[in-house]
Amino acid sequence: MSGARHRYRRTGPSVRRITALAAIPVLAGALTGGWVFLRGSPAVATCAGTVTLTVAVAPSLADPMEELATAYRDEHPAVFGYCASIQVDAVDSGRAAAYLRGGWSDPGAGEIPDVWVPDSADWLALARTTEPANRLLTDTGQLIATSPVVIAMPRPMAVALGWPGHQLSWADLGKQLAEPGDDDYWAAHGKAAWGGFTIGLPDPRTSTSGLSALTVLVAQALDRPAARLIEKDITDDLTDDLTTDSAILRLERAASLLPGSDASLLATLRGTGLDDPGASRLSAIPLSESLVYQYNAGVGLGARLPDGDGPELVASYPSDGLMLDEIRYVQLSRVSSDPVKSRVAADLLALLRSGRGVAALAGHGFRTVDGAADSLGPETGLAARPQELGRKPVTVPTVMTALQATFVGVHQRTNTLMVLDSSGSMAEPVPASGDRSRLAVALDAAKAALPMFADGSNLGLWRFSSRLHGADDWDELVGLGPVEEQVGGADGADEAGGVPRRQAVIDEMSRIEPRGDTGLYETTLAAFRHLNQHYEEGWPNQVVLLTDGRNSDPGSMSLDELVRTLRREYSPLHPVRIITIGYGEDADLEALARISDATGAQSYPALDPNSIFVVLVGAFTEIPG
Template structure:
C-alpha cells in the first residue's frame, strides 16, 4: 500500500540452475515499445550518440549491481541509435530518502538518479512523504531480490550457544544484552559478557528492523500494530528502546562500521570490542564470510566468521525494489534502457551477481545458503507486514532521543511546599514521589552522558537560593568511592524540603552555569522541576529574567532551560515563558503520579 512498509512471505520454487542460465550468451534482438534494443552483434556496434542510465543503490547492493551493469555493458547495447551504459552510484537509503523528500534540490546531493534500488522498501516508504518525492517516485518498483534481517553472532560463540539448532529471538537479545557473566557461566570466560551491537537505525535497515521488532516483542504486540503514539507518548516503547540502546556495547554509525569492529576483534583478546550478537541483513553476513561486496573492502583482522539466527518472533524478507524515477520513465529512450537493464537483473547474469552477494531471489529461497555459509536456505519467515512512514519516523526520532548523550544540569525544587501529600499516593509527599521518579530516571543516562545536580528553595547558602549537590560531569566518572551515578543517587536520598521557592534567580543561575560548561555537539540543557511559583520577594522579576535569557541565548551555542511543572499549583505561564526564551518546552505534570513519564519525555526529547 502507498506509504507503507512491505514485507514478502517466501513462496514458490528455488533458484536452482542459475549457473546454467548464466552460461547462455546474451545476444538478443527485440523490438519493445517501438525502440530497437540490440545487444552484442557479430560486428562492431555503431551509434552516433551515447546515453547513461544512472542507478543509485545501497552499499550492500553496489557490488552486485555493478557486476550486472558490467555484464550488461559487455553486450554493447544500443537503443534507437544510442550507445548505452549504466553508472552505479552508492548512497545510503536514509540519505537518498532525505534528498527525495526535498525533490532532489539539495546542492550536495549530486546528479539525480534514473533508478533507485534501496536495500529495503522502508526507505521508499520514508521518502514518499512529500509531494516533491511523490512526483519523482511514480513507479511502485519491481522486486529483484530479497534479504531478511537476522541476528548475527561470531560463529564460535554461535556454536557454543547451540547454533544452528537453537533459536535466538529479539526478546532474547533485549534480555541477555549486558549479562557480564554470560560466557563465563558457559565455560568461556575469555569471551566476557553477552555484548550487543547495533547499527544506527537512521541509516541501517537492520537497525531499524531490530528496533521495531524489539519494541513489538516488549509490548507483546505484532509489529504491524505499532503506532506513532506508542513511540511519541508511550513509556513502554521508549523503555524498550532504552534497554536495547543502553545494553549495546557499540552503536555503530553504519553497517560497515559495525562489521569493521567485528573483523578487528579477536575473541580471546580481553581488550578488544567483542560483540556477541547484532542485527544485520543476511546478505551482509554472506558478504562478510565470503569476503565479497562490503566484506572484501573491510580491513583485515582476527575476527571469525559469522552465523545467522532467524528470530522466531520476527524474521521478515525485505524486498529490494528496482524503482524507476519519473525523469527516466518520462523519457522514452531512458525508459527503455531502464527496462532493458531490469531484464539483465532478473535474468542469468543479474541473478548470479545478486546471489553471489548474498541476495535471495524474490521468492526468498536460496538452497545454496547452507550452514557452510553461516546461513539457512529455507528459514521460517513471518507473514507480510506493513509499517507506515509515521511509525518509522517516530521510531527513528525516539531512538535519536534515547541515543543522544546530553550535558544536563538537573535542578530540583526542594521548597517546603514539596512536603504536601500527593492524592492517590498512599500518603507520600510531593518530594518523595518526585525523588523516586528522579532515581528511576538516573539509569536513563549513559555512562558517557554528563549530569550535575542542584537543589533550590530560598537562602540555602547565604542569600543564594540554590545549592550544588553533585558537580557536572560524566556519569561513569569516579567520584570518591563510587561513580557519579552512585553519588547522584546518594545525594537524592539525602534531600529534605524547606524554605520558599526561589525560582527565577535559580533559573538564571543554572542557565549561566551551563553556558560556562557548554559541550559542543551535545544537547546542553537545564532540566528544572518545580511544584509552585516564585515566592522570593527579593529575586529578579519574570520580565527581566526573560529579557536576559533571550539576550544571552546563542543559537550557535544553545543552552535550553526545560521546565517541568509539578502539580496543580505550578505557575505554568511563567515556566512556559522561561523555557520559550531558550527555545525549549515546558512539560506539565499536573498529576504528580505521572512525573516519571514526564521526566522520560523531557530527557529523551531531541532539541529543535
C-alpha cells in the same frame, strides 16, 4: 565512513564508475522474459554519442549489480545508435533516502542517480515524505529480490546457547537491553573469557537492519506486534507515549557499538577474535540475512573487509518479528524524458529478473521475490526455509520518521543542568510507595535514569528551596562537566581518587534533605543564566527542573517578570531550553508551562509521583524543535 556517498573498490572493474555497453532486448525475447545480446559489429562500433545510466544501490547490492553491468560491456551492444554505459554507486539506503527528501541537492551527495535500488522498501516510503522527493520518485519500483533481518551471532556463542535448535528472539534481545551490566553472562555457559552479553546496533538512520531492530524492540516495549507499528499510523501514540523514549534510550545506551554503516560494523567483527582478551566482543547484532551471507562467504561487502580472525556468523530467525524486506528497482522521473536512458533502465531491469540476474543476487545471499533461497543452509549459518517468514506490510513513513527522530534525540549528547526541588513539601509521602517521600521516589527515578546519559554528555546538579546561601535559593551540588570525568565532590573539582561525575550526582542526591519554601522563579533564572555562560556549541543545552509546588518566596520576582526576562535573554542562535517537570498534584503546571514555552521547550506533568521515571526519560530525550 563519511557523510558522503560511499564507493567501494576491489581488484578488477571499479564499482565507482563501471562503463558497460548496454544491451538491446530482442522484442520477442523481451516479451517472453528471455534475453538475447546483440554481438558487436562494425556498424555498432560507430556511435552517434554516449549516454550513461547512473544507478545508486545499497552497498550489499553493489557487486551483483556490477556483475550484471559487466554483462553489457562483454556483449558490446548499442542503444538507438548510442554507446551506453552504466555507472554504479554504492550509497547507504538511509543516506540516499535523506538525499532524495532534499531533492538530491546536498553538496556531498554527488550526481543525482537515474535508478535507485535500496535494500528495503522502507527507505522508499521514508523518502516520499517531501515534495522534492515525490517529484523524483514517480515510480513505485519493481520487486527484484527479498531479504529478512535476522539476529546474527558468532557461531561459537550461538552454539553455546543451543543453536540451531534454539533461535534467539527479539524478546530475548529486549531482555538483555532491559537488564544490562551482567559482565559475567558467558561464565554461566562455560566461557568466562567472553565477558558480558553485548549487542551491536547499526545506525537506524542509514541501516535497514538498524531501523528494523528499532521498530521491533519499540513495538515490544509498547506491547504491540511490530506489524501494527509499520502498517498503521500511530505516530501520536509514539510521540506521546514516554515508553517509546525509554525503550529507544535503553537500546542506544546498551548497544556496545553504534557504527555509521553496516560495513563499519562488519569490519569491526572481522577484526575481533573471541578469545582476544582486549577485544570488544559483540554477542548479537541485528543484520540483513544477505550481509551475514556476504560476511561468511567473503563476497560483496565481505570481500572488502580487512583481514582478521573474526568468527563466522550464524543467524537466528526470531519468531516474534521475522519479515521479508522487499528490494525494489526504482526509476527516477528524469529517466522517462530520455528515451535512450529509459531503454537502458528497462534492459537492466529485465536482466535483473532473468536467470542470470536471479543467480547473481542469490550468489550474494538474496532471496527471490517469493522468498526462496534453497542454496542457504546450516553450513552457511543460515536457513533456506525458516518458519514464519512473512512479507513485511506497507510502511507508514510518519511512524518510521518518528522513531528515527526519537533516536536522534537520544543519540545526541547533551549539556544538561538538573535542578531538583528540595523544599519541605518534598517530604510528603507518596501513596502506594511504601510511605516513601516525594523526594525519595523522585531521587530513585533520577538515579535509574542517570546511567542512560552517554559518555560525552555534560551534566550538573543543583537543588533549590529558599535562602540556601544568603539570599540565594539554590545550591550547586555537582558542577557542570562530562559525565565520565572524575570529580571530588560538590565543588566539581577534579581530585585524585574521585568518582565519575555521573556517580557524584547520584551520591549528592542521596544526601539531600527536604526543608524550606520553594524559590522557583529566582532559581529558574539563575539556572538559565548559568547554562548560557557554560553553553556548548552544537549540543542541546537544557535545564531540567523538577518541582512539586509553586513559588513561595515572597521577595522574588513575579512569574510575568521571569517570563519577560527569559524571552528577552533567550537567543535562537544559542538556545538554552528550560524543560520543567510538574511533580504531583500541587505543582503549578500553568506557571511551569509558561516558563518552558518562553524558551521553546516542553513542560511535563507527572501528576502520579510513581510515574516520574518515564517523565524524566522524556525530559532527558526531548528533541529540540
